[in-house]
Amino acid sequence: MSFLRFLRPLPLPVMVSVGFLLLRIVAGLAFMYHGWGKIQKPFGWMGPDATMPGILQALAAVSEFGGGLAWMLGLLTPLFSFGLACTMAVAVHMHAVVRGDPFVPSGPGQPSFELALVYFSVAVLLLLAGPGQFSADRFLFGDASQADGEK
Numbered sequence: 001m002s003f004l005r006f007l008r009p010l011p012l013p014v015m016v017s018v019g020f021l022l023l024r025i026v027a028g029l030a031f032m033y034h035g036w037g038k039i040q041k042p043f044g045w046m047g048p049d050a051t052m053p054g055i056l057q058a059l060a061a062v063s064e065f066g067g068g069l070a071w072m073l074g075l076l077t078p079l080f081s082f083g084l085a086c087t088m089a090v091a092v093h094m095h096a097v098v099r100g101d102p103f104v105p106s107g108p109g110q111p112s113f114e115l116a117l118v119y120f121s122v123a124v125l126l127l128l129a130g131p132g133q134f135s136a137d138r139f140l141f142g143d144a145s146q147a148d149g150e151k
Helices: 003-007 014-038 054-073 077-098 114-129 136-141
Strands: none
Touching: 003 077, 014 054, 014 114, 014 136, 054 077, 077 114
């Protein structure tokens, strides 16, 4: 299987593609918002006492901000979805396992792993199903039905 085939979205029905477009725009905008502060100081956004290496902090910052923009455009969706899924898997692990936070917050402003798990699920969905018809990926690479004889 060629890398180009990996970037070709599945030929989804129009209404499903509209739903994916809405999901990509909303989740992408949220990720850009969450990543904005991190991208300002990518190697040290967790602070001087962080146990996470600077390079991993930078990968998370790029995944969130750049991945959010890529989702909104539907550009290189599988690649950025993989990065965001990895970032959210770490976030779920940190909140659920390391800190022992509950699934839902016990009150306003309390920590939980609910949102990270929802974002992880969206990333896996877009990784497996692609961005839909209304995406830069489809414009640039065609869809999976145009696989040029690849099997």
